[in-house]
Amino acid sequence: MAVPLKQALSKFTKENSFKSKGPLCVALVTTQHAKTMGLPLDEKQLLTDGGGQVLGLGKGAVQSILKRHEITRVLAAEGGRTSRGSIGNMQKYVGFLNDLASKGPVDLDEVEEFWIQRVQEFFSAKPFKIRLDASRSLRTVVRHVLQQAEERQKTMTGTYYVGGVMQHLIGSKLDCALGKGAFVHNSFSTSDAQTGRAGDFFIGDVAIHVTTSPGEAVIERCRENLDQGYRPVLVTTQRGLAVGEGLAENAGIGERLDLFEVEQFIALNLYELGKFAADGRRVAVAELVKRYNEIVEEFETDPSMKIEVTT
Numbered sequence: 001m002a003v004p005l006k007q008a009l010s011k012f013t014k015e016n017s018f019k020s021k022g023p024l025c026v027a028l029v030t031t032q033h034a035k036t037m038g039l040p041l042d043e044k045q046l047l048t049d050g051g052g053q054v055l056g057l058g059k060g061a062v063q064s065i066l067k068r069h070e071i072t073r074v075l076a077a078e079g080g081r082t083s084r085g086s087i088g089n090m091q092k093y094v095g096f097l098n099d100l101a102s103k104g105p106v107d108l109d110e111v112e113e114f115w116i117q118r119v120q121e122f123f124s125a126k127p128f129k130i131r132l133d134a135s136r137s138l139r140t141v142v143r144h145v146l147q148q149a150e151e152r153q154k155t156m157t158g159t160y161y162v163g164g165v166m167q168h169l170i171g172s173k174l175d176c177a178l179g180k181g182a183f184v185h186n187s188f189s190t191s192d193a194q195t196g197r198a199g200d201f202f203i204g205d206v207a208i209h210v211t212t213s214p215g216e217a218v219i220e221r222c223r224e225n226l227d228q229g230y231r232p233v234l235v236t237t238q239r240g241l242a243v244g245e246g247l248a249e250n251a252g253i254g255e256r257l258d259l260f261e262v263e264q265f266i267a268l269n270l271y272e273l274g275k276f277a278a279d280g281r282r283v284a285v286a287e288l289v290k291r292y293n294e295i296v297e298e299f300e301t302d303p304s305m306k307i308e309v310t311t
Contacts, residue, residue, distance in 0.1 A: 005100070005107060009114045012096050018089070021076040024122060026089045027115045028065045029057050030097070035108050039101035043094045047087065054090045069116045073123055124152060125304040128165070130289060132282055132311050138267035141285065142169070145307060146237075146262070152304070160212075162237075164188035164305055166262055167200055167210045170235060172292035173266050174201060174208075176273055176284070180291075187299045199225065199232070208233045210262075214244035219251050226256055233258045235265050285309070 003011075013019065018027055033056065034041055046055045062075055100106045128148045130141055149161040171185050183203045199207030199221070207225045211218050214236055222232035234257060236244050241261050248254045270288065274280030289307045296305045 005110055006114060008096075008100065009111065012093075013118065016089070016092055018093075019118065019122065021122065022086060023089045024115060024119055025057060025062045025076050026054060026086055027093055028112070028119075029054065029061050030090055030093050031108060031112050031115060032056070032061070032065060034097055034106075035112075039106055039108075040098040041094045043091050046090055046094065052087075054086050057086060057090075065112070066116075066119065071116070071119065071123075075119060075122070121302075121304070125302075127304065127306040127308040128152075130285065130307055130309050132285060132309060134278060138270050138281065138285070139263040142263045142266050145169070160188070161305065163210070163212050164300065166212065166235070166237075168292050168295045168300075168305070169266055169288070170208070170210055170262070171201060171295055172288050173269050174203070175291050175295075176287050177269055178203070185295055185299055199230075202230075205229065206231045206233055208235060210235050212237050212240060214240050214247055216247060216251075219244070219247045219253070219257075222248070222257050223251060223253055226253060231258075232256075233260065235260050235262050237262060 016023070018024065030041075030046065033046055037045070047053070048055055059074065059076065066072070066075060097106065097111075128145050130145055132141075146162055146165060149165040153161045167188050168185075174183065183201050186200070200210045201208040207222075207230045209218050209221060209232065211234070214234060218234065222234060225232040232253075234244055234248075236259065238261050241259060244259050245254065248257045248259070266288075270281060270284045273287070274282070274284035286309060289309050293306045296303075
């Protein structure tokens with residue numbers, strides 16, 4: 001059975017590290033050559049006369065391809081032309097395309113779309129930033145990260161960065177407070193209902209649910225927690241707090257459910273971890289971010305969810 005095209009491309013990308021701007025430029029331009037010349041390709045025909053560069057590999061050609069997909073940001077100032085290893089990358093990719101073509105027709109439009117998606121991921125893969133500034137409140141520090149996630153979410157349809165960042169910030173804060181191993185972490189895409197988990201985090205008899213927008217489904221999970229003898233805690237945004245309280249009241253569990261606003265939930269613990277001292281707060285934030293990035297590295301596939309501390 002033939003391997004699906006996207007699966008084959010994903011495997012090639014991972015095995016050959018085609019994720020940085022140089023290899024991505026090579027993939028885009030070589031795919032364009034395949035559209036023009038047809039498959040199989042002769043790698044010798046894709047070299048300049050001097051043999052020292054990939055034919056057509058430059059900023060203009062790359063940006064022209066990106067423009068067709070309504071991308072105006074510059075992928076590489078030289079279009080990958082000066083990147084070391086561009087010829088080798090071209091040869092690997094040509095071999096891959098020719099192997100695909102030997103097994104049947106190759107949809108080069110789908111191939112190009114695959115690389116366009118990788119380019120979009122590259123542009124979005126810059127980490128969120130936390131700026132350590134003694135004049136700013138810790139709630140503001142948390143809010144700024146969530147605002148960055150919200151802005152990125154608007155430009156990356158279908159990717160729910162805010163919820164993921166919230167979940168892993170809270171998981172990091174709990175690890176810093178309780179120590180690693182006190183509970184199990186999960187990827188953001190793994191829902192409670194799918195796994196039968198009591199909540200996003202289960203510690204002692206407490207089930208913690210994290211959501212940007214409380215709905216009837218999460219309130220029902222909280223009701224089930226109560227029926228099973230667990231204490232439910234719901235952490236949400238400032239906007240979600242009033243909604244959650246109203247839904248809890250309507251469900252008859254308003255006085256049995258603890259609801260917290262996420263900025264306050266994290267900031268107060270940072271004060272405690274820092275022992276209410278200026279130097280201690282800086283260390284607490286640094287430790288929070290360090291643990292957060294470790295969690296993202298282990299449980300998520302999107303490196304752009306990481307956080308960088310700046311001064």
